[in-house]
Amino acid sequence: MSALALAGTAQAEDACGSTPAGWNAPNGAVVFDRSFGPIRDILDAIGEYRTHSMLSHGPGATVSHATMANPSQEPSPEVCGKPMSGFDLRYGYPGLEQINQGGIYMNLYGKDSGPEWTGWQQGNPSQAALIGDSLWFNHAYVSDRSRVDLGQYIDRPVRNGARVNYSLFQYRVVETAHQIPGGAVNGGMVCSTFMAYAHNYAGRGVVTPHTYSHAQLANAVNSLYTGVFNECKESLGWFTGAMLTMACPSSNVCGNAGNQVANCMSTNQCDTADSRPWKGVRDDPHATAISISPDRIGGWGVHPLDNTIWGPDYSHQLQWNSGGNVYGCWQ
Numbered sequence: 001m002s003a004l005a006l007a008g009t010a011q012a013e014d015a016c017g018s019t020p021a022g023w024n025a026p027n028g029a030v031v032f033d034r035s036f037g038p039i040r041d042i043l044d045a046i047g048e049y050r051t052h053s054m055l056s057h058g059p060g061a062t063v064s065h066a067t068m069a070n071p072s073q074e075p076s077p078e079v080c081g082k083p084m085s086g087f088d089l090r091y092g093y094p095g096l097e098q099i100n101q102g103g104i105y106m107n108l109y110g111k112d113s114g115p116e117w118t119g120w121q122q123g124n125p126s127q128a129a130l131i132g133d134s135l136w137f138n139h140a141y142v143s144d145r146s147r148v149d150l151g152q153y154i155d156r157p158v159r160n161g162a163r164v165n166y167s168l169f170q171y172r173v174v175e176t177a178h179q180i181p182g183g184a185v186n187g188g189m190v191c192s193t194f195m196a197y198a199h200n201y202a203g204r205g206v207v208t209p210h211t212y213s214h215a216q217l218a219n220a221v222n223s224l225y226t227g228v229f230n231e232c233k234e235s236l237g238w239f240t241g242a243m244l245t246m247a248c249p250s251s252n253v254c255g256n257a258g259n260q261v262a263n264c265m266s267t268n269q270c271d272t273a274d275s276r277p278w279k280g281v282r283d284d285p286h287a288t289a290i291s292i293s294p295d296r297i298g299g300w301g302v303h304p305l306d307n308t309i310w311g312p313d314y315s316h317q318l319q320w321n322s323g324g325n326v327y328g329c330w331q
Contacts, residue, residue: 014110015069015148016329022060022101022322025120028128029056030195030310031063031318032294033108033115038261041227042171043293045219046212048301050294053191054104055198056120057132060322063104064135064157066194068092068166069331080248083232083257086271089264090186092166094331096194098141098155102328105320119315121298127204127309134202146329154329164189168261169268172217172281174209174291185268192294196308204309210296212289218282220289221266225278229258 025031031054034040040051054065071088073079099107108114122128139157146152156163160183167188170177175184178196189197196207212220232254256273264270267277281287296303299311306312 014106015331017102017106018325018327019101019105021320022324024059024319024322025056026122027058028132029120029122030297031056031120032298034117035115038224038227041223042220045223046216048293048295050298053195053294053297055132055195057136060101060324062098062100064098066096066166066189066191067107080251080253081256082260082273083253084260089168089270095166096157096164096189099330100326100328102326103330107330118318120318121310121313121315123309123313131198131202131204135198147331149329152329162187166190168265171265171291172289178207178292192292192297195297196292199308207292207308209290209292210303214285214287217287217289221262221278221282224265225258225262228261229254232257
C-alpha cells in the first residue's frame, strides 16, 4: 500500500512483476518484516518491532498472508470531508491470499526500497511443515483474477464459505478470529491473526492474544492519527495526486483522513471523519485492546516463546537466493 502501509508492510503500488530469485524461508516458517507507515507508528507506540507476518510454503514456493491494497478515495466533493472509501477500509482487499514469489516480491518491494528489516522463524521443522502443508493442501479456497493482470489468478482461502477480508478493527479486538471455527466482525483478519489461525488450523494449538493497557491503547491511537495526518501533509502514499490538489479550502482533509483511519481501527466506524469516536476510546480509562501482533507470533519482547511453535527459534536472515525468476501479482 505504498507509504501508507495500512496492512503493515510498505507495499509498492506495483501489483505485478517478477522476482530476481525466490526466498529461502522453509515450508511453514513465518516471515516477518518491518516497514514504514501507520502500522509501524502503532507498534512503535506500544514498544513492538515487527509490522507484518507471512506464512512461507518453502524456498521459492508460494506464500499465504493477509494484506490490504490502497483504499480508494471518495469522489469530489465528498473527498474533502471523508477522504477514503469507508467500505475499502472496513473490508480490505485482497485480504487473505496465496501468491507466488513474484507476487510477494512486488508486495514487499515493487519499485521501492522495501522493508527496513526482514527475517524468518521456523522452530521445529516438522511442526512448521505441518502448518504450511495443512493450509496449502487441506484448506478450502477460491481463485480470483488479478485486478491488474486478468491473466493471473490469486487463490483466496475461504472461511465459513466466504472470502476473508483484511479488517483494521482486528488491531483493537481479535474476537475469535484465531480460533476454530471462530469469526469476527467484517469477516476479516490481519496478518498476525491469520498466522495464529493457521497455527490452530494445523492442530498446533491456540495462540493466546495479549491485552494492551489503556495507556498503550491511547498512545497507539494518538500515533496512528498523527502518522496518517503526516503522510497526507507530506503527500506520501496514496495521498499523492488529485486529492491534495483539489480545492478544499474549508476542510482539514489530512485531519479527516487521520480521524477516519483512527475511527476504523478503534471502533470499526470507518465511514466517519468525526474525531469523537476514536477520542472517546482514547479518553476512556477502561478501554483496552486485545490482539495478536507479529511480535507475539514470534515470541518477541513481553510475549512468551511457547505461545507458538515458531517462538523458540531465532530470526534467520531472509535471502532471495533460491533461484528462478517468477512473474506474479498480489492484487
